[in-house]
Amino acid sequence: MANWTTTARKASSAVLSVDTWLPETMPEYAQGFMYMLGSLTASSFVALIISGVILAANGPATWSYNGPMRFAAATHFWSVQAFFFFMMLHLWRVFFTGAWRGGRRETWLLGAVALIIAIPTAFTGFLINGDFYSQWNAVQAKDGLNALGLGWVNLPNAGQMFGMHVVVMPLVLSVIIFGHIVRVRMKGVVPPYPDHKVNDVKEGQ
Ligand code: HEM
Helix, strand or coil, X not given: XXXXXXXXXXXXXXXHCHHHHCCCCCCHHHXXXXXXXXXXXXXXXXXXXXXXXXXXXXXXXXXXXXHXXXXXXHHHHHHHHHHHHHHHHHHHHHHHCCXXXXXXXXXXXXXXXXXXXXXHHHHHHHHCCCCHHHHHHHHHHHHHHHHCCCCCCCCCXXXXXXXXXXXXXXXXXXXXXXXXXXXXXXXXXXXXXXXXHHHHHHHHX
């Protein structure tokens, strides 16, 4: 009879086995550049987190004036451009290869949720710049909420916005991206659609 140890052993071997995480072979169809886009998105996310931690650790007073901190801020900015750029290309790849097939529904959904959470995460980053541009964006966002009938939502002050951007949202996003990649490793990369042209010719014979 199955007990909790057996159940836990089975569940964890599907997630943690060496074969799951470090496969020695890769299907031929997954070797092209299109299949690297998810990893490029994930790499940009790592660069985002590292540069973000450096920025948060040194504080707002440093990143506007101090040379190395300007560099960290520029790295953070360009990492986010790369993150969204690669994520959109990755989205096209997974869409056009129908990558939700074969039990990959959760992978797809976790990816979609990551995209939805990434947008306000980036937006709160714009808002904590504190310059006229970010104040303008904050006013536009407030007008947007009002227009949607959400004017009753309490508007966060700068400190709350900072906390959301540097702690809450990145943590949530990290967990979701981790879950996404776990699912990808468990299921492997989706095989291409069957080649209907070849089959049609065969059937016609
Ligand atoms: C936070 C951003 C994302 C990261 C870091 C990420 C990362 C990855 C990685 C590393 C893979 C492995 C295969 C590959 O690289 O092509 C993958 C596969 C996949 N991703 Fe994403 N992804 C993200 C966003 C999305 C979005 C927005 C969707 C769709 C709504 C999505 C759906 C999928 C699916 C369905 C697969 C399985 C692919 C297959 O089996 O062929 N991902 N993702």
